[in-house]
Amino acid sequence: xxxxxxxxxxxxxxxxxxxxxxxxxxxxxxxxxxxxxxxxxxxxxxxxxxxxxxxxxxxxxxxxxxxxxxxxxxxxxxxxxxxxxxxxxxxxxxxxxxxxxxxxxxxxxxxxxxxxxxxxxxxxxxxxxxxxxxxxxxxxxxxxxxxxxxxxxxxxxxxxxxxxxx
Amino acid sequence: xxxxxxxxxxxxxxxxxxxxxxxxxxxxxxxxxxxxxxxxxxxxxxxxxxxxxxxxxxxxxxxxxxxxxxxxxxxxxxxxxxxxxxxxxxxxxxxxxxxxxxxxxxxxxxxxxxxxxxxxxxxxxxxxxxxxxxxxxxxxxxxxxxxxxxxxxxxxxxxxxxxxxx
DNA sequence: GATTATCGTTAGCCCAGCTAACGATCTCAG
DNA sequence: CTGAGATCGTTAGCTGGGCTAACGATAATC
Numbered sequence: 001x002x003x004x005x006x007x008x009x010x011x012x013x014x015x016x017x018x019x020x021x022x023x024x025x026x027x028x029x030x031x032x033x034x035x036x037x038x039x040x041x042x043x044x045x046x047x048x049x050x051x052x053x054x055x056x057x058x059x060x061x062x063x064x065x066x067x068x069x070x071x072x073x074x075x076x077x078x079x080x081x082x083x084x085x086x087x088x089x090x091x092x093x094x095x096x097x098x099x100x101x102x103x104x105x106x107x108x109x110x111x112x113x114x115x116x117x118x119x120x121x122x123x124x125x126x127x128x129x130x131x132x133x134x135x136x137x138x139x140x141x142x143x144x145x146x147x148x149x150x151x152x153x154x155x156x157x158x159x160x161x162x163x164x165x166x
Numbered sequence: 167x168x169x170x171x172x173x174x175x176x177x178x179x180x181x182x183x184x185x186x187x188x189x190x191x192x193x194x195x196x197x198x199x200x201x202x203x204x205x206x207x208x209x210x211x212x213x214x215x216x217x218x219x220x221x222x223x224x225x226x227x228x229x230x231x232x233x234x235x236x237x238x239x240x241x242x243x244x245x246x247x248x249x250x251x252x253x254x255x256x257x258x259x260x261x262x263x264x265x266x267x268x269x270x271x272x273x274x275x276x277x278x279x280x281x282x283x284x285x286x287x288x289x290x291x292x293x294x295x296x297x298x299x300x301x302x303x304x305x306x307x308x309x310x311x312x313x314x315x316x317x318x319x320x321x322x323x324x325x326x327x328x329x330x331x332x
Numbered sequence: 333g334a335t336t337a338t339c340g341t342t343a344g345c346c347c348a349g350c351t352a353a354c355g356a357t358c359t360c361a362g
Numbered sequence: 363c364t365g366a367g368a369t370c371g372t373t374a375g376c377t378g379g380g381c382t383a384a385c386g387a388t389a390a391t392c
Contacts, residue, residue, distance in 0.1 A: 027317065034324060035201045070339080128198070146319060155200055157204075160300075218346095235370085
């Protein structure tokens with residue numbers, strides 16, 4: 001955070017905000033902050049397309065990951081089944097996915113994307129990308145490559161955290 | 167409206183794919199996904215300290231940014247006043263911050279951190295950092311520097327998005 | 333055939349976001 | 363000095379995401 005509101009004049013104590021993250025403390029803080037604020041920004045876009053971040057994320061998995069059961073989807077998204085039930089219900093209500101019973105094992109519910117779901121996802125993505133592109137377009141190509149590289153690292157970090165369970 | 171040059175090919179991206187972000191579409195997607203999953207992981211830690219991500223974030227601003235009004239805090243955190251009212255109420259109930267009336271303008275409410283608030287923030291941070299450190303410790307020093315650098319870029323991107331209205 | 337395991341849902345809780353509306357206060361025109 | 367308007371924070375009420383606990387239906391196993 002540390003995005004001082006309105007009076008940046010009397011530069012306060014605070015650890016050097018614009019400086020690089022010299023240690024793990026500030027790196028963790030800044031990463032945390034960046035994630036929160038990025039999602040808050042993205043939420044606004046998501047609202048425009050009627051898709052919240054969790055729904056968008058789940059829909060993306062269904063569209064690109066092919067049909068899968070609710071439980072698999074919950075695990076993929078790292079949430080508990082009841083949570084995924086609600087997300088899927090929301091997506092289904094909007095006609096973006098469909099529940100299909102498994103003929104062999106009637107306990108299972110397969111989640112499939114509908115044509116509308118794929119269409120909306122593409123549109124929502126384009127919308128978001130357009131916005132991010134214009135923001136990212138101000139970075140130089142080199143910086144963009146750095147950012148891209150860092151996202152890879154981030155993914156590793158997340159997987160690592162996930163493995164060791166809290 | 168500047169439309170991204172290329173349509174999303176039906177490249178199977180799917181979450182677990184470690185492929186590089188060759189274009190803005192996938193970069194945006196991966197960034198989005200990374201942010202969501204990072205916060206979901208962090209939430210578990212936050213729960214341990216009894217502080218949700220938004221509360222932790224707000225507390226951090228109060229602690230490092232000094233006393234400020236509720237409205238300023240809401241703007242700093244990019245949320246609406248009613249939302250901040252509730253966050254502050256939660257923090258106050260836990261004794262982490264205090265509301266102070268302004269003697270000159272009785273409409274204003276100043277938010278101050280308490281000693282306990284500062285202590286808890288430090289503890290929570292340490293807790294989170296320990297976790298992130300162990301995850302990040304698997305990266306090489308060079309990678310760590312890259313990640314640090316990228317966080318800077320991310321901040322610029324976020325500010326940029328914020329500036330241009332949603 | 334009875335027990336046990338698995339899957340998804342329901343119920344019920346808490347928190348985070350929003351808008352709309354409101355009371356209290358301050359400001360300022362007249 | 364007074365009354366209209368602006369500003370601030372709160373309350374009320376909605377949506378939605380996250381969880382645990384408990385449950386019914388179905389499979390698997392003994």
